[in-house]
Amino acid sequence: MLLLDVENLNVDLSTAKGPARAVRNLNIQLEKGETLGIVGESGCGKSMTALALMGLLPDNGTATGAIRLGGENLLDKSEAEMCRIRGNRIAMIFQEPMTSLNPVHTIGRQIMEPLRLHRGLDKKDAMEEVVRLLDRVGIPNPSERVRNYPHQLSGGQRQRVMIALALSCAPDILIADEPTTALDVTIQDQILDLIQTLVEEEGMSLVLISHDLGVIAENTQKVVVMYGGTVVESGNTDKIFDELTHPYTQGLFAAMPKVGMGRNKRLTTIPGTVPDLVNLPKGCTFTDRCPIATDACRDTVPAIQDMSSTHQVACHHMQNAITARETGGLYK
């Protein structure tokens, strides 16, 4: 059954220069137990999407559209109602574990907080549950570690604590916003493996946000590629990487150095930089950087077209992009 249904989500941030359109017309569907990856560069709206789902947008942000969790629209909820949902039915893991944990409280106390608030456990039971959770996320000696402060843990262990915190109320949806960006590759591997195992065993749905195509490819079932606040390409992860079609996705993939590609090939680059969200082009946001853009791209927003039943692309020149992909790439 459909667990999360995001329909026409728009997020605007009011800035001194005018409204910045961080997310535009976003549609996402997530089934129970499904894993979804959101990939894109900084400023593409992926973190704002996560914050909108959690109801944690900054004060200058407004969300319109609908975010339905099990049929209820979260955007209609009051702050008090959101407090009962947040951490309980939707939980989030943030990028930088050091800044998202409170440095003056022990980790035990921090993990107890949602347990006592949402599940109404008393202190003793909550503490037992904390020890169980820490053990679950692979922290050695959990009964002693509960008395540690965040600075006494390594980066990987802090992220494990964040995961324990997110898991504490057995949420339906776990949102992980760049959970491993601040970590070393070997630790990243451990953390992603842990998230993967927990999601499978608890039957949660996962929204994994990352700028790293590799992380997304290995850890999700469905993927959404965002650029300038909108979805440019989406589909099933196990197929999409063979058939990247949108000019941006093709360029992003080609620009990424990959282990094993050697030194003789030159990296292809996408000219220019990410668009300014305040002054977005009227049509397709990628127009200024796109090698096959025409006047139509500048003026009209491209509709989302089906390449197959599990692969959607938003581009006016989808056929040209497919041809270019098959004949050696768009970027020369």
Add this chain to the structure above:
Amino acid sequence: MSKTVLKVTDLVRHYPLPKEKLFSDQRYVYALNGVSFEIKEGSSFGIVGESGCGKSTLARNVMALEETDSGSVQILGNEVVGKSFSELRPLRQHFQMVFQDPYGSLDPHHTVGRIVAEPLTAIDDLSKEERAKRVEEVLSSVGLKPTDAEKYPHEFSGGQRQRIAIARALITRPALIVADEPVSALDVSVQAQVLNLLRDLQDEFGVTYMFISHDLAVVEYLCDEMAVMYLGSVVEKGRTEDIYANPAHPYTRILLDAVPNPASGKKRNRIRLDGGVAGQTERRQGCAFQDRCPMAQDKCRSETPALKSVGGDHIAACHFSDKVSQLGAG
């Protein structure tokens, strides 16, 4: 043939820790334990390792930005270790640095022209016109406009700021540029532009790079030779192709395995590493990697492996380097 630009011999750096008790023994963080390597003119040398392995300490010591405990750093034959600030000043034009964070490394109160021209103060005999001309030249060689010299750093994006930092490093026409994670703060599409720029500048000016990164794909793209560091020591060193094709240290093998691969299909079968990088406040017997190594044996706990050749210039510090290729096969 080509001469050696940088020669580092047995570099040691131990940071003293604050004493917990008045009469307790002095404890140290063992950041560098005898690191040696050479970089030839016009080549790129990559240094790879996880956080806390001593990469950045190595960069600071090569750049003579802090005191070195022992060992030697020779840049174009000039010893750098043990020199005073004023003795180093005329030498500094030969080695320059690019830092990781293009937002923190450019002074927001100065114009780009002033930032880029700053290293020239180490060279006394330049007139004002010459300076302005050099700034103009160097800005255009990194793909910026000469008129950008009037602007301030906040007017530029991350990738452009890193270009400014590179221009600043280039302006003295150095023989060596030490780049400490120069692209890790940038987005993928912008990162590719900066990497290509670094390559082009090398072709054009023959600069030598010491390139520090945790990203193995980036190092493979840019570097001729590389060293892998673990807890303050080089555990493997050689030509990049050789190391990627036949890693001879289990740590290198596991690092390469851990890089996520953006391709369709299921996860690869790979060896995972337990635990994190252990502290470096203790000196222990045997191999530094023993606790995390999937093939550690008694010998690894008692005897510290020395760097030995596994074929030509490719060296590795492992007792069982001939067995690394079989890791995970069984």
